[in-house]
Amino acid sequence: MVVEIYFIVICLLTLSLAFLLTKFLSKSKIKNVPKGSMGYPLIGETYGFLKALRQDKGSEWLEERVAKYGPVFKTSILGSPTVFIIGQQGNKFVLGSSHDVLSSKKPPTLQRIFGKQSLLELTGSRFKLVKGEMLKFLKPECLQNYVEKMDELVKTVLLRELKENKTIEVVRLMKKLTYDMACNILFDIDEQTREVLYEDFILAFKAIHSLPINFPGTSLWKGLKARERIVDKILPIMNKRREELSKGVLSSTNDMISCLLAIRDENNQPLDEEMIVGTFIFIFVAGHDTSATLMTLMIWKLSRDQEVYNNVLEEQMEIIKQREGNEDRLTWGEIQNMKYTWRVAQELMRMIPPLFGAFRKTIEDTNYEGYDIPKGWQVYWASCGTHMNKDIFENPEKFDPSRFENRTKSIPPFSYIPFGAGLHYCIGNEFARVQTLTTIHNFVKTYEWSQMNLEETITRRPMPYPSLGLPIKIKPRCNMS
Numbered sequence: 001m002v003v004e005i006y007f008i009v010i011c012l013l014t015l016s017l018a019f020l021l022t023k024f025l026s027k028s029k030i031k032n033v034p035k036g037s038m039g040y041p042l043i044g045e046t047y048g049f050l051k052a053l054r055q056d057k058g059s060e061w062l063e064e065r066v067a068k069y070g071p072v073f074k075t076s077i078l079g080s081p082t083v084f085i086i087g088q089q090g091n092k093f094v095l096g097s098s099h100d101v102l103s104s105k106k107p108p109t110l111q112r113i114f115g116k117q118s119l120l121e122l123t124g125s126r127f128k129l130v131k132g133e134m135l136k137f138l139k140p141e142c143l144q145n146y147v148e149k150m151d152e153l154v155k156t157v158l159l160r161e162l163k164e165n166k167t168i169e170v171v172r173l174m175k176k177l178t179y180d181m182a183c184n185i186l187f188d189i190d191e192q193t194r195e196v197l198y199e200d201f202i203l204a205f206k207a208i209h210s211l212p213i214n215f216p217g218t219s220l221w222k223g224l225k226a227r228e229r230i231v232d233k234i235l236p237i238m239n240k241r242r243e244e245l246s247k248g249v250l251s252s253t254n255d256m257i258s259c260l261l262a263i264r265d266e267n268n269q270p271l272d273e274e275m276i277v278g279t280f281i282f283i284f285v286a287g288h289d290t291s292a293t294l295m296t297l298m299i300w301k302l303s304r305d306q307e308v309y310n311n312v313l314e315e316q317m318e319i320i321k322q323r324e325g326n327e328d329r330l331t332w333g334e335i336q337n338m339k340y341t342w343r344v345a346q347e348l349m350r351m352i353p354p355l356f357g358a359f360r361k362t363i364e365d366t367n368y369e370g371y372d373i374p375k376g377w378q379v380y381w382a383s384c385g386t387h388m389n390k391d392i393f394e395n396p397e398k399f400d401p402s403r404f405e406n407r408t409k410s411i412p413p414f415s416y417i418p419f420g421a422g423l424h425y426c427i428g429n430e431f432a433r434v435q436t437l438t439t440i441h442n443f444v445k446t447y448e449w450s451q452m453n454l455e456e457t458i459t460r461r462p463m464p465y466p467s468l469g470l471p472i473k474i475k476p477r478c479n480m481s
């Protein structure tokens with residue numbers, strides 16, 4: 001008898017639950033979630049996606065799914081349901097949406113390394129205030145003043161390499177160069193502190209792309225320890241600059257730390273110390289691997305494409321020839337004249353964008369083109385969806401820098417997006433251009449070189465680098481004194 005009563009109660013409970021669920025779903029606005037496969041439990045399609053990126057076949061991975069499900073499809077990546085939105089209109093929606101619709105979503109390791117507060121965590125007017133002030137520091141009018149310093153730095157490093165080595169690993173060299181440029185030009189950090197912090201920054205960079213496991217000995221654990229040491233070193237520098245700013249000995253345009261320290265909100269309050277430290281580390285990370293990737297890819301391309309190499313060499317030598325007097329000093333005007341060299345960089349970023357794409361997260365249930373995307377889901381934009389689209393870039397597989405030369409048919413908005421677009425558009429794009437052109441100018445001027453492994457392919461982990469670090473043999477250019 002008791003068993004029968006239990007059975008009836010369970011049946012009634014199950015029925016009422018089913019009734020409530022049906023009622024809830026029929027009321028829910030989530031009716032038309034995009035098609036797609038969620039892959040295996042927990043891991044979803046993460047492994048396949050990362051494997052494709054490693055083999056530099058990310059765009060094929062996407063194309064396969066677009067062909068099957070259309071340009072808006074669902075999957076599961078890094079443990080979260082994700083909608084990929086591909087194409088120009090999709091880019092416009094993802095990159096152009098406000099923080100009320102889509103928020104920035106970065107891997108948890110990134111947040112641990114930046115700290116609880118950074119530009120990454122800001123929204124609304126505060127985000128605009130901080131980003132706007134940092135942008136002032138990176139606008140072309142300001143960058144003009146750094147060309148000489150940057151040129152000196154690159155020259156010194158390249159000549160030292162030439163003195164000490166017959167072979168160099170380009171990836172290592174470019175990573176160190178972009179680090180030195182950030183320390184020297186963006187943050188005005190002295191050489192001694194810069195060298196002490198280098199190993200710690202390497203550990204912090206590594207932790208960002210590691211598994212989110214904080215256990216003694218793991219990459220994240222080492223990265224967090226390195227972060228503590230970076231903060232210990234940076235706090236006294238911040239205190240000194242704060243004092244100098246208040247005395248008027250230093251101005252907010254001296255460097256990015258001073259710029260962040262000088263910001264005042266609508267109540268005339270400065271930013272929290274944690275926010276300044278977090279943003280400082282964020283800028284280092286955002287501007288490090290991205291620029292180093294582009295500079296490496298330039299050398300990789302020049303090593304294996306004689307025609308492109310000859311054209312770049314000709315442009316750079318012409319710039320040197322046009323210089324008045326014996327001055328061996330790069331100028332802002334000369335940087336503006338490196339038009340072909342920059343088109344090569346633009347074309348490389350079209351075919352191999354340093355950032356494959358990025359995540360956002362829905363704040364509310366959202367609708368795009370008739371598809372429902374539930375609250376809390378990840379949304380991913382990918383540049384190859386438009387960069388390799390034949391309707392936007394004719395013959396997209398062909399390396400053709402002339403696409404960026406006086407285009408009669410201009411590139412539609414949200415189609416060429418190596419630096420992103422919209423709210424989170426890269427603030428370092430001009431800085432990256434000056435860095436890249438200064439480096440390539442000095443590289444071709446200083447060295448003759450040959451690639452040691454012609455078979456070396458590009459692998460994305462997650463940045464696209466030559467798989468062996470691009471070792472090259474170098475010797476001084478014949479006409480160097």
Ligand code: HEM
Nearest residue numbers: 286287290291294354355358418419420424426427428432
């Ligand atoms: C070739 C070099 C670079 C490439 C390809 C690149 C690419 C990008 C992309 C695609 C985004 C947008 C990410 C998103 O939408 O989620 C971005 C954002 C950003 N970049 Fe760059 N970047 C480069 C260099 C730099 C440099 C040198 C700096 C610093 C000086 C920098 C600082 C930033 C910052 C702070 C953001 C975040 C802006 C925001 O969230 O509003 N980048 N970058």
